[in-house]
Amino acid sequence: MTITHEGHNRARRRREARTGLAFVAPFALLFLVTFVIPIAVSIRSSFYRAKPSGGGLYGGGELVDTFVGAENYAQVLGNRLFWDGMGRVLLFGAVQIPVMIGAALALALLLDSLLVRRVTIFRLGYFLPYAIPGVVAALVWTYIYSPRMSPINQALEAVGGGIDFFAPGTILGSMANMTTWTFTGYNMLIFLAALQAIPGDLYEAARIDGASEWAVVRRIKVPLVGRAAMLAVLLSIIGTIQLFNEPTVLAAVNPWMGKAYTPMMMAYNSMTGGVSPSGAGPASAISIVMAIGAGLLAAGYAFLQRKTV
Amino acid sequence: MSSRTARTTGSLAAAVSLSLVAACSSGTPAGPSSAPASSAAPATPVSIEYLHRLPDGEGMTKVADIVAKWNAEHPDVQVTATKFDGKAAEMVTKLEADIKAGTAPCLAQAGYAEVPSLFTRGLLEDVTTDAEKYRSNFSEGAFTLMTVGGTAVGLPQDGGPLVYYYNKAEFDQLGLQVPTTAEEFTAAAAKAAEKGKYIAAFQPDEAQYSLSAQAAAAGATWYSADNDQWKVDASGAATQKVAAFWQTLLDSKSAIVENRWGDGFKKALTDQKLIGTIGAAWEAPLLAGDMAGSPNEGQWAVAQLPQLGDAPMSGPDGGSGVVVLKGCPAPAQAMEFNNWFNTQIDGLVSQGLVVAAKGAMTTPEPVKAFYGGQDVFAELAKANEALNPNFPYIPTFPAIGADMAQAADRAGKGEGKVADIFTAAQQASVASLKDAGLPVAG
Incomplete structure (x- = not known):
């Protein structure tokens, strides 16, 4: 009896958690896509510099992202x-x-x-x-x-x-x-x-x-x-x-x-x-x-x- | 030319485009999928996208119509042309992102001064072999501007040689001859100024393109190769002739100071206070438009730029070509269209372009009417022939404009000298090349 009751409770809690997550999901997803990811990308990018891959006057016509530490x-x-x-x-x-x-x-x-x-x-x-x-x-x-x-x-x-x-x-x-x-x-x-x-x-x-x-x-x-x-x-x-x-x-x-x-x-x-x-x-x-x-x-x-x- | 025309036609409109950047960068236009034509299935037509910044205005032969003609004749190579409504620099940023994402078009318009920058940023395809096939269709100088250190990256579309625009009726009234040398020019300017008229406008906002082109006309070569390093000479002897020319005009108050894209310039023209201006070939229809409905109609004329250096020459103020972007799956077909499109002289002339393709241009009627029946495009073509053949740009040329414009503004206000503009160009060129990790002497 207690076991089934607990099981029932657990199931309900799980169901509630799922519902809760479903409600949070649209926000969390948009927040992640439009906020967290762009910030992470620009933080990473601020430590890199696109540098010419080759020598010569025009740098070989290709840029490579190079880690430059705190240079930027x-x-x-x-x-x-x-x-x-x-x-x-x-x-x-x-x-x-x-x-x-x-x-x-x-x-x-x-x-x-x-x-x-x-x-x-x-x-x-x-x-x-x-x-x-x-x-x-x-x-x-x-x-x-x-x-x-x-x-x-x-x-x-x-x-x-x-x-x-x-x-x-x-x-x-x-x-x-x-x-x-x-x-x-x-x-x-x-x-x-x-x-x-x-x-x-x-x-x-x-x-x-x-x-x-x-x-x-x-x-x-x-x-x-x-x-x-x-x-x-x-x-x-x-x-x-x-x-x-x-x-x-x-x-x-x-x-x-x-x-x-x-x-x-x-x-x-x-x-x-x-x-x-x-x-x-x-x-x-x-x-x-x-x-x-x-x-x-x-x-x-x-x-x-x-x-x- | 048009990348500059579109950039600057109404400087305010350019600002509006800022708000459109987001919209513009949000995706490539809908069109047939650009799947590469595999050799196994030759029946599948190749799709080519072409991003341009031509004006496509009232009374012009629309780009879409020209392209439709190609598509009808070439069922196996279908082209979609899209207009980018924004500044040139924004289009480059968009293309850079598109290339990284693999969704870039095959062909895009690029200003001659921006081509080296695009190449260094890794945005362009080497199409030397294909370009050589079409080389003879274009003027040699323009073709060279679409090459970067010997590598061809596209084909030229139009040129922006400097010419001299003047109000012939006003000149006659003042007893002035069209000046053919710097000395004649300053003398005529002084004579006109006595009567409250000006035959030249000093334009701080156009300092980068207009003054570099004038330096080229005076025989300068700002950027050259020396031991596989850039040698920057933006304030040398030939350039100093241009500095002295404008300093004389400013000191004697015989030129007005107006930004090219400010309302004061247009007002000075319509009021007939400004009766002459040094401008690029692509300004011919713009000036006519600015002065439409004023007594100026039918009074103006176009002449060659006065000789600023040791020989009569012109300099390149703008002009652009069509580049092949990195990752284009069908560069050969793209170049075939590129050649065809840029030799559609009548259609391109209707867009206000002085074409780079060889062949006769017919001056459009409205332009002819404004310039008193003159065969304007014949005169512009002559200027195109007289371009300084040796004026390549550095990959960081877009980064030196702000410093030049700021120095030019001070010179115009009498707070600095014209020569300071070129000192600024020299310093900004060297510093930006170093910043970009490119080899530079000095």
């Missing part, structure tokens, strides 16, 4: 192009992220307040720029910025002004404006979701205690969206390190930007042969150094945040 990494870390690019994205992030997060929080607080009616329309409206593909948005902005056709400059010229959006000292700001436009609505949604999860009793209690709307915002709402803010900032840091669409589109009309204006552009152009050393090995090494950099920054931020909160 050494070249990335010693390459001024890479650090210049890193410097640009860091400067970009240091200015753009606080502005964007601040704007997103302000918009979310506005929508969450009782001041705004028809929240859905505004929510959708602010979010809309995010729904436009990055390259398309960058093209539209390039037109708006373009020195001779810019509608902004045409208006400014009428009053004797004009801004060169493509000047080397200005272009980072022009790009920051593009990404802020795209991502503010997205981050606002994160904040709005957090705000709407705050129990109404808290507000009620505060009001009974005589708190003003402003005090409610400062003492209840802002502290309680802290976790959401952390998420938004972490995502922004990672996104900034990987800045690619905007500089690539702008570089098409601003050749002075070169092919390594940001580290991601450098990785891409190393892959296609526009930046030397080129090939999958050097390109992978750049990507992995970038990933480590983004990870360190994100971890550093999370650490500081936890310490202060």
Whole structure:
């Protein structure tokens, strides 16, 4: 009796395990194919370099993958192009992220307040720029910025002004404006979701205690969206390190930007042969150094945040 | 030529293509299976795939139509042509992946300046024996550009010799003659500038191709073999003539500075502020298109490039051929089609190409009309004949463009000298060859 019972149990457990695995399988498979394998491949590739098999001017017309140890990494870390690019994205992030997060929080607080009616329309409206593909948005902005056709400059010229959006000292700001436009609505949604999860009793209690709307915002709402803010900032840091669409589109009309204006552009152009050393090995090494950099920054931020909160 | 045309026609459009890379690389076009024709079953037709970047625009003889003609006449060799909508460099990356996966097409378009790079990367088949059979059908210079150290890897399609485009009506009005030497050019430019007109545009974004071609026209050979090592001479005496030529124009403010693919260039043309420009042969229909509907129509003309060096010569700015890719199961049949396709002069001319095949080209009507009835293609063919025959490229040539464009931008702004562009080319050439593990002197 006990034996059959146990056997029955075991069979059921096995059946449950099978069902569970079947449910996990689609995720696990996709995760493996689109995530784990590509990462493993690029890590491996970052230790190899395709080298000419033969001698002569054209290297024999055949490349062989050769293990080069940390050579690719050494070249990335010693390459001024890479650090210049890193410097640009860091400067970009240091200015753009606080502005964007601040704007997103302000918009979310506005929508969450009782001041705004028809929240859905505004929510959708602010979010809309995010729904436009990055390259398309960058093209539209390039037109708006373009020195001779810019509608902004045409208006400014009428009053004797004009801004060169493509000047080397200005272009980072022009790009920051593009990404802020795209991502503010997205981050606002994160904040709005957090705000709407705050129990109404808290507000009620505060009001009974005589708190003003402003005090409610400062003492209840802002502290309680802290976790959401952390998420938004972490995502922004990672996104900034990987800045690619905007500089690539702008570089098409601003050749002075070169092919390594940001580290991601450098990785891409190393892959296609526009930046030397080129090939999958050097390109992978750049990507992995970038990933480590983004990870360190994100971890550093999370650490500081936890310490202060 | 067209790989460059397609790459740059609207620099913005090129950027759009970025978003398409993923889509483009996700598979080879559907077509008949490319199983090799086994000698045991000669009845099975051979399938050849051909990846190109020709414009296939309005009013042109479509590539598909030309290929359909071949397919009708050759039931045993069936060709599928597919257009790659993206940048040349992206197509190469795609082909590299396809070759590794064994799914690459047999034939693909490749720019002359990129052929050595493709060869070194192990993407090309040695088809010297087959190429020799068709050699006499093509101009010798173009045929040589499809060889790498004596190994033929395909056949040439079109050339991009530099010529001089100018607005004849405006020149007449200013009392200017078409300049035939660098000295005459700078003198004419100064005279035009006094009247607020410019007969030349300095184009930082085209520095790599246009200025290297001008150096070639001045008699330079940037890359040569020395003791089985590359000898790089991108800033030598002949090249310095080009540097001095542009420095004079920039210092005297008698050339405007505009990126070729920026909106300012087109605006300067349509406003008739820019009334002359040094450009590649493949720009003839592009310039006509840029200025369509403006008073410029019918006023322009094409002349040979002014003599920049010791002898009148032109230089190669673009141009491309069709290479046979590694692993092609039927290289002989592929080359047979390659030869046939690239000798379809009328169809290729309609695509805006100055063909590499020998034979007379008829200027398409719209082009003729824009250039005041001139037999434009006869003039372009003359430039093709005048190409510097000795201007091979290094396998890492694609990697030196960014440094040149950046130096050119500084020169255009007066923050640097034109000569710095060639110093940058010299340094980037040597460094990239070393990075690629290829032998280089110095």
